[in-house]
Amino acid sequence: MDYAEKLESMLALICNDVYKIISAHLDQAEEYLDSGELANQSRDLFQFATQNEGALLRPVINAAAMCDVFSVLRDSLLVDYHMDHKELGRAGEILNQSLSRYCWREDYRQYQDATDVRQMRKFLTQWEADPSWLGGAILEGALVDPFGDFVILACLISHSPRPFQTYQKILLLTAKLILEANGTSREDRTFFADLKQRLKEIESSINSSLPAVPEPSSSGKPQAEPTAGEPEQIQPAKALQQGLQELQTLIGLDSVKAEVTSLTNFLKIRQQRIAQGMPVASQTLHFVFTGNPGTGKTTVARILAKILYGFEILKTSNFIEADRAMMVGGYVGQTAIKANEVIAKATDGVLFIDEAYTLAKKGAQDFGQEAIDTLLKKMEDLRERLVVIVAGYPNEMAEFIESNPGLESRFSRYIVFEDYHVADLCQIFELMCRSNAYELTPAARGNLAIILNRVFADRDENFGNARLVRNAYERTLSNHANRLATSDEPITRESLATIEAVDLPYEIAKEFSRPYDLSDSQWRVNCPNCENATTADLSCLGEIVKCKSCGTRFRCPWWNLDRDTVPSLSGFELYERASDLNGYDVQAEE
Structure with a gap:
């Protein structure tokens, strides 16, 4: 892999990682920006990028990344106070694959394949005078504006310095490639050392803002680290907001959205009655999802888990997906053990059983009925701590529910998932x-x-x-x-x-x-x-x-x-x- 491909690969990695982390936790990102820890212009750019449910977030992150690369590239070119011909040529080579990340902006589209010296000089001149959010004039010599702030956001949200470490490598590699294009002078080495030191200082500042690494547990075993991109503990209000946002961004499914919105309204009023000290009726919140494959049943079930946790109906947003193989054993007594294990994992959350009618297979040696009996008992015993969603084809699910009076009495909420229409597809x-x-x-x-x-x-x-x-x-x-x-x-x-x-x-x-x-x-x-x-x-x-x-x-x-x-x-x-x-x-x- 040559230097241009390496830079493009690193840029693709960091842009994708930062997008995934921030897009999954928009509210948390906004809290950090509102706290004043990061530049005001970064907050404005973030709000611009996240309008219309984040439609512009990915292209803005891509363009912001290139903006920071251009800043270091420009500073590297001007170490000796003029743009050297060889250095400009090298700049064109290393940006050939990556420049399209910036040229989604119409006024820069003409430079998308800028590889010669004349085009690169013209591009940098236009960019340097550009006062927009993603132009060079707004940077005023700042090193980590605007993409650096997005990277820092990703570090704070994910509780990991890794995004900034990758970002740091990209800037240093860009500077090194330009500085070495025409041999290195003392000024080149001084510039590179200063750049490296400033980045290290920022990395140290990020590390000091992150939660301390947990001490080993009393058993001597190290505690699990939080996964990059995931918060340690999501709060109910945030889970509710995430769930509702995810629901509205789904393509099609208008009737499903209406059903879930109606449930949300009911839970909202229920929550307000509780806050006023008024009595609330006990409700059975077990669901039957019916629809053909690929209609979003599992996706909506996950969203529902967040909503129920958000209204504090459940203690967690835990979501366990199960099928017949996970709940039915091959000999007497094994099924109850397997079914109870699955239910225990789902307790205080949602248990989603796809193709639930397969539990009711007929046959002398089939133990599916034992799984159903175990499930019915736990649904009663844990009615305040467990929500069960069963799903499958419409006809088969109707037969399944009608086959057992216990199922009919416990599943009172039905949501029908219609086939996607042509426009949806x-x-x-x-x-x-x-x-x-x-x-x-x-x-x-x-x-x-x-x-x-x-x-x-x-x-x-x-x-x-x-x-x-x-x-x-x-x-x-x-x-x-x-x-x-x-x-x-x-x-x-x-x-x-x-x-x-x-x-x-x-x-x-x-x-x-x-x-x-x-x-x-x-x-x-x-x-x-x-x-x-x-x-x-x-x-x-x-x-x-x-x-x-x-x-x-x-x-x-x-x-x-x-x-x-x-x-x-x-x-x-x-x-x-x-x-x-x-x-x-x-x-x-x-």
């Missing part, structure tokens, strides 16, 4: 792409919407929903890789990130084998604010557009094809809901 696929730095071309979006329409039309009780989308996504990546590997064209960063229409898995839909020509297609869209109805051409799909009536900016939906504009699709059945016409991902006002 499209957005799930898009989310998978964006999460892994892939972009769909307009033609790919349009053809994918047609494929998923056909798959949705042909669905049966085994329809995979999000799992089907995951399978389609993985096939797409395989097709994409095969296309690039066998192409005579040079592989660029853009081609590595771009999903073309030919990459899609047409084989998952009946009668499809190749992309449709959608060059003259029109797509129906409504403004989510004023409901102005219009049409968009292929180039608009998935892009930010602006309503001509009210000025609202939103992302153009790409699943509402006007089939009459594609002659080869005449008679093709389209599945859409009125709400699917609305734009999505509404942008903040400029």
Whole structure:
């Protein structure tokens, strides 16, 4: 691995780690920023990045990381008070793979492949005069602004200095590569030593702010360290906020969200009655989740665990997932032991049993009924300390509950998970792409919407929903890789990130084998604010557009094809809901 690849790899690692830690604990990050420990401009940048449920957090973190790299790169270039030709060339080489992290900003996009000296000089000149949050003028010589503050946040949240240690290596490597491009002078060595010392001082300050390493327990065994990225103990209020936020960010599942919101309202009033010293009725909070595979049952169960803990119905947000194999033994007496072990782990939290109807298998040598009997007894004995959620296919779950009066009496809350609609499936696929730095071309979006329409039309009780989308996504990546590997064209960063229409898995839909020509297609869209109805051409799909009536900016939906504009699709059945016409991902006002 050469120095450019090494730097890119380290940048990718630190950006991803910082994003994962901060995005998982936004409230905690805001508390640290509000405390005044970090720069005010970092707080403002954080608030900008986390608007619209954190939609800009990842690109802002990426750009902020590059901003700090540029700062050290610039200072390294100017050690001898001029920009040396060789040093500028080296700067272009090492930033060739990484510059795209910054060039998501439109005014810098022209430099995305800046590798020659002239472009690099022009880029640094523009960046140095840029007074924006992520421009060079705002730094004023500060070493850890703005990305450094994000890194420090990640260290404080995760109770680990590791993010800053990686960050430190990146800055030192950048400086070293530039300083050595034209030989090292005494000034170069002095600059590098000062940089290293300042970073060490910051690292020491971070270490002094972190919790002390726990002493060994009295048994002599060391206590387990908290996992990086996870707080030692989440508080109920924070768990509640996290759970509600995660619920609202789920794609689709409108009826499920309504059910959980209704439960939340009930628990909120119950909590207020308790606070006023008023009596509250005892409630059974065991649930039956019914739905086809891939409809989000496990995800919502985890969210529900946080909500119940947040309202202090449960003492912990503990979530234990179990199945028949974990609860049923192979001989007399073993099942009760296994079932009790699982229930003990879930006590004071949520026990989630997927495909629960498999516990009720018929047969002379089957011990599933023993597991059911054990579960029913514990649900009664631990009714204030245990919530049980059973899940599975609708018909099988109905038979399972009806097969035992004890089950019917204990499970009083039912939540039905409908199949994802075409618009939901499209957005799930898009989310998978964006999460892994892939972009769909307009033609790919349009053809994918047609494929998923056909798959949705042909669905049966085994329809995979999000799992089907995951399978389609993985096939797409395989097709994409095969296309690039066998192409005579040079592989660029853009081609590595771009999903073309030919990459899609047409084989998952009946009668499809190749992309449709959608060059003259029109797509129906409504403004989510004023409901102005219009049409968009292929180039608009998935892009930010602006309503001509009210000025609202939103992302153009790409699943509402006007089939009459594609002659080869005449008679093709389209599945859409009125709400699917609305734009999505509404942008903040400029």
